[in-house]
Amino acid sequence: MKKTFFTVGPSQLYPTVSKHLQIALKSQILSISHRGGQFEEIFSQASNLLKQLLKIPSDYSIFFVSSGTEAMEKTIENVVEKESFHLVNGSFSKRLFDMALQLKKKATKLEVNLGEGFDFENITIPKTAELITLTHNETSTGVVLPVKQIADIKKAHPEKLLALDIVSSAPYAKIDFRFADIVFFSVQKGFGLPSGLGVIIVNPDALDKAERLEKKGINIGTYHSFPILKKSADKNQTPETPSVLHIYLLSQVLTDMLKIGIKTIRKQTDQKAKLLYSFLDNHPRWRAFVKDKKFRSKTTIVADLRKEQKMVKEILAKKGLIVGSGYGQYKDTHLRIANFPSHSLKDMKKLINNLEEL
Ligand SMILES: *Cc1c(COP(=O)(O)O)cnc(C)c1O
Numbered sequence: 001m002k003k004t005f006f007t008v009g010p011s012q013l014y015p016t017v018s019k020h021l022q023i024a025l026k027s028q029i030l031s032i033s034h035r036g037g038q039f040e041e042i043f044s045q046a047s048n049l050l051k052q053l054l055k056i057p058s059d060y061s062i063f064f065v066s067s068g069t070e071a072m073e074k075t076i077e078n079v080v081e082k083e084s085f086h087l088v089n090g091s092f093s094k095r096l097f098d099m100a101l102q103l104k105k106k107a108t109k110l111e112v113n114l115g116e117g118f119d120f121e122n123i124t125i126p127k128t129a130e131l132i133t134l135t136h137n138e139t140s141t142g143v144v145l146p147v148k149q150i151a152d153i154k155k156a157h158p159e160k161l162l163a164l165d166i167v168s169s170a171p172y173a174k175i176d177f178r179f180a181d182i183v184f185f186s187v188q189k190g191f192g193l194p195s196g197l198g199v200i201i202v203n204p205d206a207l208d209k210a211e212r213l214e215k216k217g218i219n220i221g222t223y224h225s226f227p228i229l230k231k232s233a234d235k236n237q238t239p240e241t242p243s244v245l246h247i248y249l250l251s252q253v254l255t256d257m258l259k260i261g262i263k264t265i266r267k268q269t270d271q272k273a274k275l276l277y278s279f280l281d282n283h284p285r286w287r288a289f290v291k292d293k294k295f296r297s298k299t300t301i302v303a304d305l306r307k308e309q310k311m312v313k314e315i316l317a318k319k320g321l322i323v324g325s326g327y328g329q330y331k332d333t334h335l336r337i338a339n340f341p342s343h344s345l346k347d348m349k350k351l352i353n354n355l356e357e358l
Contacts, residue, residue: 004347005338007324008139008168008300012342014192020252021245030245039244040236046247047233049254053262054170056177056201063229064238064247065198068167069095070224071184074200075133075163076100078210078226079182081218085109085129087118087145090138091327092165097133114141114330115302117295120149130209131161137169139189140327142288142302142336143295144169151179161206169299171262171341172269181206187246190299191253192342197246202226257341265341272339272348273298279352289334301337302326309333312358321351 005012024030032038047062056062065071076084076099086097088111100107108126112118125132132153137144154162163182166173170185177183181203188195210226220226223239232239257265277296280288280303289302305312309325309332316323326334339348 001320003320003322004343004350005322006343006347006351007322008336008338009186009189010195011189011338011340012192012347013194014253014256014342016253016256017193017249020249023252024245024248029248032244034241034244035237042244042248042251043233043236043238046251046254047236049251049258050199050201053254053258054175054177054201057203059204060177061202061207061230061233063200063202063224063226063233064242065200065224065229066196067198068165068184068186069198071186071198071200072096072099072165073103074221074224074226075182075184076103076105076131077219077221078213079161079163079206080105080131081213081216082106083108083126083129084131084133085125086133087123087135088112089116089118089143090114090135090140092139092167093133093135096135096163096165115143115289115291117143117145117292118149120146120152123153125153125157125160129160131163132157133163133165135165136173136175137166137297137299139168139300139336142290142297142300144297144299146294147174147176151176154179154181161209168338169297171257172266172299174266177201177203187250189338190340191250192340193246193249193253196243197250199250200229202230260341268345269298269339269341272343272345273301275348275352276301276337276339279355289330299339301339302330303335303337304330304333305335306333308358309335312355315358316351316354319354321354323351 083106084100086109088109097109161181164180167185168189170190183201186198187193286305289304290296324336
């Protein structure tokens with residue numbers, strides 16, 4: 001039976017991936033040199049199309065790394081000399097905070113209960129913090145942070161750098177890049193690609209900071225430090241032998257998404273999310289985990305099913321509908337359902353119809 005993966009990553013592949021994979025094999029691009037013109041063309045296309053789709057300013061640089069997790073580490077390493085500040089509301093935002101401690105930075109956090117967002121009017125950020133990090137879409141709990149309020153934080157603290165994790169909300173997230181210095185994601189979520197590629201988007205201020213730290217003798221890492229990534233990216237290359245296949249597939253899926261248009265993708269995402277939340281809000285026993293509607297993620301919908309979770313997951317799986325378990329303490333009570341561009345309206349309706357029958 002053919003399965004549909006509503007898991008939050010890896011997830012359902014974007015429908016055109018299979019075709020692009022076959023073309024990649026046939027055209028023999030998997031054997032080309034990563035120092036040659038043909039690869040540079042693929043790199044440049046992926047980078048330029050991403051800028052078009054997400055409306056990234058032209059002076060921002062695009063770096064390819066191995067994962068979202070690597071992007072987190074590079075962020076801390078490259079722009080924090082001493083102190084960072086983190087908004088923590090789940091496992092992924094916490095990972096960034098933990099990494100800063102592991103990298104021997106003075107990291108402080110504002111932490112709220114799982115399933116909640118932040119009271120943005122009342123956030124106190126230490127004067128000495130050099131970097132603020134936020135997780136736009138907390139995949140562990142299904143909480144999304146309003147993009148306007150993220151921009152307001154940067155406006156209130158223009159002297160600090162702001163890093164934003166959009167791993168599970170890209171490309172849906174409508175980020176105003178003027179108010180974000182470092183933004184990162186990986187491709188196995190909203191882009192519907194196989195796992196193994198991370199993307200870091202960096203502005204000149206973040207690059208300057210990395211260069212200043214390096215001059216001061218601070219360790220900013222080796223082959224994936226921002227200045228080295230930048231030097232390579234300027235030649236449409238990567239410091240190491242990269243996953244050419246991933247960068248190629250990304251450029252092709254970006255082409256497909258640009259044809260559909262980001263507005264349409266966002267509208268379709270909203271429409272599918274509305275159906276699922278409305279089902280949950282009207283259900284006699286189950287509910288959406290995130291109560292406050294303004295913090296409800298459109299791309300990761302978390303349902304609290306309590307004792308019925310295991311049974312529901314199994315019945316859905318028998319029908320080829322694969323949904324995610326809860327994260328951490330909610331492993332056996334929550335369902336996490338991805339709503340990415342790879343999931344058609346028909347897929348989502350099929351999932352809801354099957355849930356309705358239970
Ligand atoms: C999945 C995820 C990550 C980790 O990305 P990897 O590519 O798995 O390393 C980081 N942040 C968020 C919000 C995620 O959902």
